[in-house]
Amino acid sequence: MEQEKVLEVKNLQKHFKLGRSNIVKAVNDISFDIYKGETFGLVGESGCGKSTTGRTIIRLHDATGGQVVFNNENVHGKKSKKDLLKLNRKMQMIFQDPSSSLNPKMTVMDIVAEGIDIHNLAKSESDRKMRVEELLETVGLNREHATRFPHEFSGGQRQRIGIARALAVEPEFIIADEPISALDVSIQAQVVNLLKKLQRDYGLTFLFIAHDLSMVKYISDRIGVMYFGNMVELAESDELYNNPLHPYTQSLLSAIPLPDPDYERYRKRMAYDPAEHDTSEEPVFREVKQDHWVRCTTKEFEQYKKQLEKN
Template structure:
């Protein structure tokens, strides 16, 4: 069994005022094991991107605990500890257009972390490292001198991936990295992420709303709804044996490649059900967890 790289316990992220809070993330708990990909899936506004940004410290969390390699990262105070954490954990952002500075070349974007962390001060070594990173994501070393507007969306996202890899991280949060790309390019980027994971022993938190793509890349899947994780388990298990009504609804919306099957596909609508004080994640099958009250779990099984 792989070691736990990330442990999230009762993560809570509220916005707004104290009297009228917006519960973006409402007390969720999960673990991510070294070398795996955990897919975090749900509709827009469910809190999945906020979860990723809270983990990587882009937000100060409202409550809960995030342990990375056993250390509470939100209690990290010293400049040295913050820098060490930033080298270990990186993020790939959703929008490849907005996440790249248009005034910087691809080489400058990728090497920005070098300057912050005092790496590769020798010009020749720096140039070779940039070239190696570009080639590792399927681009050419000549691309280092081009600006963002000279690249396609898929190429820009590859530059974003190279930037995330520049400090040799162990853990990468991919925040909907393919949602802004054409369908024909999405599979290329996902296959690249899988290839890099194998080569560099990376661990991913892969955030998306497309369950079929999440299933393809993920070892386990966590389904999120209204700030809660409502189902968590192995990817194949979640895909073929969904238990929570919301997960069933999400899966029913996945388009089918066969026109005849697509024509008769039945969409399952989801109607929100309130829960009582007994609501929690229940282990209904080995390593398969479902959120609900005792009575709800009984009725779904």
């Protein structure tokens, strides 16, 4: 049975102009699909363009080129205010820093209810209150927290408030932009487990953006690896970990520590230097094996195929 596509990203570009002539190609011609009910992980080091990709998908940035298609609708097409509201209800975002993404002057009640108010989802004031309190309990907080302000909570609790705010409008698709990077390690797993539970309970589809490959593997069905605005590898989570082909993916995986002293004693960190690789032609995204894509030249493509045959 063919999977239902929720999101199609086609040759997406987002360029920023710095000064008169300097152009930064933050997102440079990337393509991928996300299917209903899955979590697609997008990873890479800081500055690779992954957060810009997420923000361009949800239209916080206008695309320089390419298309974003959500439920067969062009996200960046010309839209009326009514159409934009409808789109914004179906696509929501959880931001990286819960401290700066929550208005410090608003109570938790008003923060979570903001989307409910905009989309007129509550029938009455009591219905509004009930919806917010239920959402707080859903994300592991208490009803009593509704009257408090953001500064009264820990980082993990603030991120739960951000998750409740995203859920308030009953979205289909959520972009989680580094939702755990600002949290203590002990809290990160709790937030990721909450997202997994919400996905099961509500049938949500996620784009999970992060730089921590070990956490991305835990939550994601498929993973795309970005390097300087380009998608360099894309595969199912286990496949990417077991058979990383692009040298940059290999370098990221080599940096992951394991709770094994013997392994750590001999672990070698691989450095990625693009200058060491084939420059005879412009690399393109190619399917090396079914559902495993790598950005490579023709020569590298043949090498990767032989490498997979040996494994």
